[in-house]
Amino acid sequence: MKGKTAILEGSRAVAEAVCACRPEVISVYPITPQTHILENLARFVASGRLKSQFVRADSEFSAASVVYGASATGARAYTASASQGILLMTEVIYAMASTRLPVVMTVVNRTVSHPITIQPDHQDSMSLRDTGALQIHVESLQEAYDAHVQAFRISEDPEVQLPLLVCMDGWVISHSYEPVTIFPEEAVSEFAGTFKPVQKLDPDKPLTYGSYADQDVLMEYRYALMRAQDRAKEKIRSVAAEYREVFGHFDGDLIDTYCTEDAEMVLIAMGSLVSTIRAAIDELRAEGRKVGLVKVRTFRPFPKEELLEACGKVPLVAVLDKSLSVNMGGVLATEVKSAFYGSPNQPIIVPFMAGLGGKDVNRRIIKEIVDIACRKAEQGYRERETVWMGLNYEFFGTEVK
Amino acid sequence: MKKMTMYMEQKEVKELLAPGHRACPGCGCALAVKLILRETGSNTIVVSATGCLETFTSPFMGSSWEVPWIHSLFENSPAIATGVLAALNAKGNPKGTKVVVISGDGGTYDIGMGSLSGMLERKDDILYICYDNEAYMNTGIQGSSATPFGADTTTTPVAGDSFGKMVPKKDLVAIALAHDAPYVATASISDPVELCKKVRKGIETPGPAVLLILTPCNLGWGFDPSETVELARKAVETGIFPIVEFKKGELISVKKIKPVPVEEYLKMQKRYQHLFKDDVFSEVLQAIQKSVDENILKYGLA
Numbered sequence: 001m002k003g004k005t006a007i008l009e010g011s012r013a014v015a016e017a018v019c020a021c022r023p024e025v026i027s028v029y030p031i032t033p034q035t036h037i038l039e040n041l042a043r044f045v046a047s048g049r050l051k052s053q054f055v056r057a058d059s060e061f062s063a064a065s066v067v068y069g070a071s072a073t074g075a076r077a078y079t080a081s082a083s084q085g086i087l088l089m090t091e092v093i094y095a096m097a098s099t100r101l102p103v104v105m106t107v108v109n110r111t112v113s114h115p116i117t118i119q120p121d122h123q124d125s126m127s128l129r130d131t132g133a134l135q136i137h138v139e140s141l142q143e144a145y146d147a148h149v150q151a152f153r154i155s156e157d158p159e160v161q162l163p164l165l166v167c168m169d170g171w172v173i174s175h176s177y178e179p180v181t182i183f184p185e186e187a188v189s190e191f192a193g194t195f196k197p198v199q200k201l202d203p204d205k206p207l208t209y210g211s212y213a214d215q216d217v218l219m220e221y222r223y224a225l226m227r228a229q230d231r232a233k234e235k236i237r238s239v240a241a242e243y244r245e246v247f248g249h250f251d252g253d254l255i256d257t258y259c260t261e262d263a264e265m266v267l268i269a270m271g272s273l274v275s276t277i278r279a280a281i282d283e284l285r286a287e288g289r290k291v292g293l294v295k296v297r298t299f300r301p302f303p304k305e306e307l308l309e310a311c312g313k314v315p316l317v318a319v320l321d322k323s324l325s326v327n328m329g330g331v332l333a334t335e336v337k338s339a340f341y342g343s344p345n346q347p348i349i350v351p352f353m354a355g356l357g358g359k360d361v362n363r364r365i366i367k368e369i370v371d372i373a374c375r376k377a378e379q380g381y382r383e384r385e386t387v388w389m390g391l392n393y394e395f396f397g398t399e400v401k
Numbered sequence: 402m403k404k405m406t407m408y409m410e411q412k413e414v415k416e417l418l419a420p421g422h423r424a425c426p427g428c429g430c431a432l433a434v435k436l437i438l439r440e441t442g443s444n445t446i447v448v449s450a451t452g453c454l455e456t457f458t459s460p461f462m463g464s465s466w467e468v469p470w471i472h473s474l475f476e477n478s479p480a481i482a483t484g485v486l487a488a489l490n491a492k493g494n495p496k497g498t499k500v501v502v503i504s505g506d507g508g509t510y511d512i513g514m515g516s517l518s519g520m521l522e523r524k525d526d527i528l529y530i531c532y533d534n535e536a537y538m539n540t541g542i543q544g545s546s547a548t549p550f551g552a553d554t555t556t557t558p559v560a561g562d563s564f565g566k567m568v569p570k571k572d573l574v575a576i577a578l579a580h581d582a583p584y585v586a587t588a589s590i591s592d593p594v595e596l597c598k599k600v601r602k603g604i605e606t607p608g609p610a611v612l613l614i615l616t617p618c619n620l621g622w623g624f625d626p627s628e629t630v631e632l633a634r635k636a637v638e639t640g641i642f643p644i645v646e647f648k649k650g651e652l653i654s655v656k657k658i659k660p661v662p663v664e665e666y667l668k669m670q671k672r673y674q675h676l677f678k679d680d681v682f683s684e685v686l687q688a689i690q691k692s693v694d695e696n697i698l699k700y701g702l703a
Binding site: 024025027052053055056057058059061062063065066067068069070071072073074075077091092095099201202203204205206207208209210211212213214216217 | 443444445446448455456459460461462464466467468469470471472473474476477479480481482483484485486487488489490491492496498515516518519522523
């Protein structure tokens with residue numbers, strides 16, 4: 001299907017996608033850099049373009065709770081947040097996933113305090129890693145649009161029934177302007193379908209949600225979450241395949257690869273950083289360096305098998321992280337290492353911390369990362385220490401050597 | 402009692418809080434909820450915060466709720482209710498289903514206060530009922546901001562210079578009124594007819610309604626389980642728990658009393674026993690009586 005290409009702000013592209021999916025309840029609370037999404041949606045509802053219940057909440061905690069109640073009552077529901085807002089929502093997201101309530105939520109990635117800053121990294125969405133919510137990380141404005149159109153069907157699928165977070169880097173994606181192809185609203189609405197809940201709060205069939213339970217069932221609940229995330233893998237792929245058939249775009253696999261076929265080294269990353277890496281690889285390839293890229297698109301469910309397959313013959317992997325598990329290094333690197341553990345073709349994995357709190361990661365730094373990783377490999381690198389890129393040691397005075 | 406019987410006979414009563422729940426014997430909350438559901442009827446979705454009510458009605462694989470019921474977390478029952486209502490409205494609410502919150506004082510006065518404030522400000526058409534047992538009973542009798550002045554709890558203990566809770570209880574009625582809630586009332590389980598009428602009015606009022614019900618807790622307050630209703634009645638008769646009703650901010654009714662000294666109410670409970678054991682606490686007793694007298698004057702109870 002032919003879409004219309006226009007220069008849009010990332011937040012606007014997301015709002016267009018969400019609007020066309022016709023959420024019945026939207027509840028939001030302002031936080032930078034998420035606000036442009038909610039402002040767009042507020043205007044769509046006020047002008048009558050979108051018939052939806054638009055609920056101003058008194059906090060992110062309440063915003064998440066409103067969509068929780070709405071989803072339990074059988075309505076398609078949407079919310080968005082960032083940074084501290086994500087942390088405040090965390091308790092609700094845990095309960096939402098375990099209660100198996102589908103909700104689509106945009107995480108406009110921004111780091112968390114302190115020091116307070118509005119710059120992007122993935123610390124906020126990584127804090128939701130263990131909630132049971134699905135996480136799709138997008139690299140471009142176009143992918144942000146496409147992913148939101150697909151998100152409701154994945155989240156609401158009877159085999160899945162989980163909150164789905166579409167994660168996009170603040171500013172880099174939310175506030176950039178770029179040509180984005182959006183598709184006719186009616187066609188998108190048709191693709192997104194309507195939410196058909198397996199069960200809901202209904203006086204005709206009274207059900208009890210949120211029971212008190214002891215040791216008999218909590219493990220079983222968690223196990224069911226694991227299985228639901230496994231099933232989501234297939235759903236993410238099939239919805240993406242259908243999207244390609246209808247609209248001609250595809251960015252829907254669990255991972256994406258670039259120049260990996262003959263690669264002697266692979267970089268693994270998520271989010272907008274991936275676009276920069278693509279450009280850096282083009283330059284490296286022109287210099288004759290066989291470097292490839294694996295983008296982790298779905299952080300949950302984590303693409304364990306897919307990573308092994310994509311990097312099975314590569315001797316060296318560098319993981320670029322924008323979130324920190326203090327004292328253990330990057331969160332993505334930890335997961336990647338875990339995925340490779342025990343594999344007969346386990347590569348050397350060098351973890352890099354690059355871009356925390358919005359610190360710039362450009363093509364030059366990507367190339368530097370490649371050089372450092374190669375050097376470490378030649379030295380038979382088996383250390384665990386993460387390489388921190390661009391750290392200003394003068395900042396610490398005498399404290400850190 | 403005659404009046405009550407007549408009232409019940411007029412209606413075909415289907416109990417929507419099924420028996421077999423795990424409330425303590427003599428639980429004021431269980432009694433209140435049974436009455437509330439008689440009045441709401443089955444075309445209602447109930448939302449509750451974490452607390453005694455959630456624990457004793459919903460052990461996994463069982464439920465006492467004959468109406469659709471949802472518990473999510475401690476601090477968000479008003480926001481969950483807003484979401485339920487928004488979903489109903491999004492679909493045109495063809496059956497005219499009502500949304501009622503029943504949460505305790507911890508979930509209302511303390512941790513859920515922001516969420517409740519948001520619900521009231523948005524003018525959501527929800528009946529919010531707080532069953533107030535004046536402390537965190539589910540976790541073992543810790544003081545809440547609904548715990549009254551002078552009461553002994555595990556976190557407002559009587560020891561040294563401490564005579565229990567050293568500051569007065571929050572005024573939920575005033576808080577609700579400050580939000581311009583169109584219906585705000587208090588009720589007692591000692592007067593089921595009036596309690597039910599107020600539930601009805603709260604439901605029928607467009608926009609948010611707040612109903613505060615004092616629910617004595619024999620475990621937390623320290624009295625015999627057979628005395629629950631008597632305690633609730635005494636709270637009303639002394640004026641420590643005024644029965645009032647506001648419509649659009651105006652006081653439209655009060656339950657008139659011939660005030661008996663508040664000591665009669667306090668003496669019935671272990672949580673106040675320290676005040677009678679030592680003369681040094683006579684000032685505390687006087688302060689409690691003074692605040693009760695102010696209530697009586699403020700609302701014209703006598």
